[in-house]
Amino acid sequence: MTVFPESLLKSFDLCIRCGACNHVCPIFISQDKKEFFGPRAYLQIPRIVEEELEISVDFIEYAYECTICGICDEVCPVGIPISRLVLAVREALIDQGYVPPPKVASMPTKLSEEGLAFGSRELKARWLPPDYKPSKGDTFFFATCLSSEAPESAVAAFHILRRFMEIETIGREELCCGAFLKLAGYKYLSEGALEEFTSQMRTSEARKIVVLSRPCLDFIQRLKDIEAIHVVDAIREGVEAGELKFNVSKKGLRIGIVGYCDSYDLNCASVDLISQIKGVNTIDLPPWTASGIGSLLSFKAGAKGIRGHFLKLLQLSKDMKLNSLVFVDSSLYIIAREIAKGKFKVNICDVPQFLSKFL
Incomplete structure (x- = not known):
């Protein structure tokens, strides 16, 4: 064989x-x-x-x-x-027909019934106002399947983006791009999902997509006629253009920024943005605290390693007496939020959530 x-x-x-x-x-x-x-x-x-x-x-x-x-x-x-x-x-x-862990095995059914890798249409719509109606435009915010589990991330990101740029979003009917299906091992389903997503974006006349999740960004950057950029990079562009400014922190916060292993530019962009806020002290974390783009998929699959990794990270934040752990991507934030429930008091958020407090 x-x-x-x-x-x-x-x-x-x-x-x-x-x-x-x-x-x-x-x-x-x-x-x-x-x-x-x-x-x-x-x-x-x-x-x-x-x-x-x-x-x-x-x-x-x-x-x-x-x-x-x-x-x-x-x-x-x-x-x-x-x-x-x-x-x-x-x-x-x-x-070969082997069944993956339950939350991974349910992904094809979710895709068939909801057009999403996980979550639901009902949950996905929570972050938008009930009366929001998408329209055609050049630039779209892609909230991804993660908005089902972290609507607060999508709310913060979209709120910041709309302060300095004309941007729309598909909203409730937004389709899955296939990235997490690819990471799960559903090769052909992921390709089909990307085709459907691409068709939806082209119908909306999108020329640029601002993406909430790095795993999704990596996948849709394969498209040749649509520019894709991470939400953190888009926000930094707004700051560099002088169209967005942040207020001063009056609390003297100690924060740790948690990034991806292989995303030097995204990690640096996150540090640069948070450094714009006077009164916030960023504390260097050990290199091992970074994670891979498949971390959320591993977490959903019940992997012992990623759970242990985040537990150790959260304990480190406690030992270092940090006020906040700020994650460069919402997929990492979701893991930390779930593991920290009832166990750790450190504030956990992603970059858009943190920045939104200082507008």
Whole structure:
């Protein structure tokens, strides 16, 4: 049974067991450097599948531990594409009929019934005024499926954007772009979703899309005729153009900014924006606190590593006596918010939510 391209299988055999991938993996580091959570362990997965050994529920769940940050790919001295391996494993398991963890398994049904990867139309509409009616325009705000779970993020982002630019949003009928389906291993469903989303945007005559979620941004940036930009970058453009200013903080806040492993520009843009607010002190966090673009998908799949990672991050914020943890992306904010409930008192928000307090 061959489920992986031969070129990938050959690259797995190149592993020299140096451990370079493990030592840059944020999950491996935060979880006390246990081999189970390191990228090197994933190199054993294809052989298990290829040899038709028993594929247990635990094995399938393990395939969703990786957050697809891609740093391991960059440091591997022999060029093994480990993050591609993880996605290939998920796709292969689904293609062979294996059932992924419940919240991942429900995604195709959600897409069919709601046009979303998760959430619902009813929940997705909560962040907009009841009487809002979208119209055609050049620039659209893409609230993504995340607005079902974090309407406060969409509200804050849209509120800030409308202060300095003409921007519309599809609202309740906004379709899924397919990004989280791709991360889950639903390759063909994700491509179909992207086509439907693209058609919707073109019908709306959109030329530019401001995206709430980095995973979605990465996916739709493949479109050639529509510009896509993260909401944080759009806000920074407004500040740099002198069209948006923030008030002074009177509390002397201590905050930590939590970013993505592979998003240097987005992380820097977030720091630059928050640095505009006088009276806010940004406290440097260790590199391991960053996460990958597939973190929310791993969290929904019940992965032990990402939960442990965020618990350690939240404990660190308590030890450092931070007032707030500010996440560069709403997908990371959702994880922290859920894990912190009733356990940690630190204020948790994403960049638009934090900035909106100082307008």
